[in-house]
Amino acid sequence: MQLLLNLLIILAIISWAVVIIIRTFRKVKVGGKCAACDYDCAVKKLKDQHDRHLLQH
Known part of the structure; x- marks a missing residue:
């Protein structure tokens, strides 16, 4: 009985x-980018917004 309980716990953990792991791969597949890439994109967008704002004034 204890062996069965241990197997169930191990199966649940696995x-x-x-x-x-599946959620992580789906997120990567959908986004297609890493966190550093997302950060770079965000920085570029902010820079572009700032540049456009400066050109308007």
Whole structure:
């Protein structure tokens, strides 16, 4: 009985790890970018907005 309980716990841990890995790959696949790339894009957008604001005045 204790062996069965241990196997169920191990199976639950492995299943949860697989779910987390699948979510991560889906997020990467949809976004297609890493966190550093997102940061670079955000910085470029802010710079472009700032430049446009300066050109308007």
